[in-house]
Amino acid sequence: MKKTNETITARQRRAKRRYFTAVLTLALCAAMTCPAFAAGGDPLTIVNNLSDFIFSIIKAVGVIVLGWGIVQVGMSIQSHDASQRTQGFLCLFGGLMIAFAKEILTTIGAL
Template sequence: MKNIKTKNGKKMLLKLGVVSIYAVICSVVMATNVFAADDPIAVVNNLSNFIFGLIRAVGMIILGFGVVQVGMSLKSHDPTQRANGIMTLAGGTVITFAKEILTLITGGQ
């Protein structure tokens, strides 16, 4: 019985060592240098463009789902599903073009 416990303990210690080594290797390999930008406004604009790119991607996914939903409603002749599909299409369109809509509202700034 004692022999089984020591084997399990050694296996657990070996797994812990492998995980620790893997964590150290990942932290060394994935380390990147971060340099300060000359213009802080450029950094904010880059972040804004990145975030709006993510929002646009989500909007495109919702837009695609809306197209599928409308197509399925036309096949099944279900008016409530068709209404939901059209609402999803409208919401996906608004989310996809959110940056352009905000630019129009704020006057291009």
């Protein structure tokens, strides 16, 4: 019977330790908060900045695809492989389309 009482008290101690750890963590989170004030200005500029950032990432991916297409075309010319040359030109033109996506969309009036 003594083992059961010791086990219960050990469980109670662990439960109390977990409870106090959770309370202390929540109290620290509440004590260490700092207010964040939004900058005054036009929210449309934030959206435009995000749009420019996303299009710059897309442009970087397009340049990488364009470079890979150039490598494929060069390797196909060296090995005289027509199917690889076709894939290289498709990759090259796809990279150009991706790299200049924003300019294309602006030209056709979609952006």
